[in-house]
Amino acid sequence: MDETSYHLTRQQINPLPCVFEKALLCQAAVCEAARRLSLAEREMVACSEPLARAACGNLLQLLRANSSFALKVKDTQRILPHAMMMKIQCGGLTGLKELLDDEAHAPDVLKLVRLAQAEFGALEDLPFSRIVQGVAHWQIRRRRPLKE
Secondary structure (H helix, E strand, O other), X not given: OOHHHHXXXXXXXXXXXXXXXXXXXXXXOEOOOEEEEEEOOEEEEEEOOHHHHHHHHHHHHXXXXXXXXXXXXXXXXOOOOHHHHHHHHHHHHHHHHHHHOOOOOOOEHHHHHHHHHHHHOXXXXXXXXXXXXXXXXXXXXXXXXXXO
């Protein structure tokens, strides 16, 4: 399957892709609104709640905008490499979990967004200086060396 056909089919199958798909696929987070789908041996995550997806999109944009110092880049609005997006998504959710729900094992995206909205009113009012510490400290899991 060529990439153009794949992306067109993906848009038809998954009209509401999860904003935090990278974090969910690497099992760094969970979400009760997420549905896993497969296409051409690839996994994707769909969101079952459009309003929640909009709030998650807003949260991700705020995490990107506030993570430039932690990522050591000037402009986080450009296309970022996969590893940086992983740091923003996984580290940002970890930082938010530590701020709002430190008892949970893995960050629950929908639960954290709702807790943040309930406690701070607007997502823009979150203390990003504390949340971004999670971005700075999060490290991608290293592959184990192959046994010879």
